Amino acid sequence: MPHHENSIALARAELELGRDEDLKKAAFLILIDQQREIDQVQAWLRQHPPK
Template sequence: MMKKRYLLMVGSLLASVSVFAADGAHSGHHVADPSESQQAYMQGMDQMHARMQEGMQSSDPDVAFAKGMIAHHQGAIDMAKTELQYGKDPELRKLAEEIISAQQPEIDQMQAWLKKHEQP
């Protein structure tokens, strides 16, 4: 159930990102400035994608997986924190808290694996 809600939330956010990207293609047209929450989501997405790309540079597939997933999970946590900062819906706020609780231990596990295998 949580996975379904997580996928729904991520899908909704990605759909909104697509709308912003499409709006940018209409240069010369007046587009309202994005809200603080939209800016926070976009900044988080940009940072997540950059960290994921960086993590995927390893030729070792295990290291690439761990580093890429750490970036992905951290992106989910950052988005969840933005939801907690700006969101109003109790169901989504609860889901955001659950995402943080579920993803942080996995980040810790992957970071421990990297350290054990002497990876930066």
């Protein structure tokens, strides 16, 4: 999950500081996608706790 969290951080930086609208749109989509993947992994982990 750390690489997903890194992607979110970079996407947020692009949204805050970026000047190119196409890159900002891409960053927004990346942010949504990466957060969805984190949520999926966390849900799986809750359903499959370590023994």
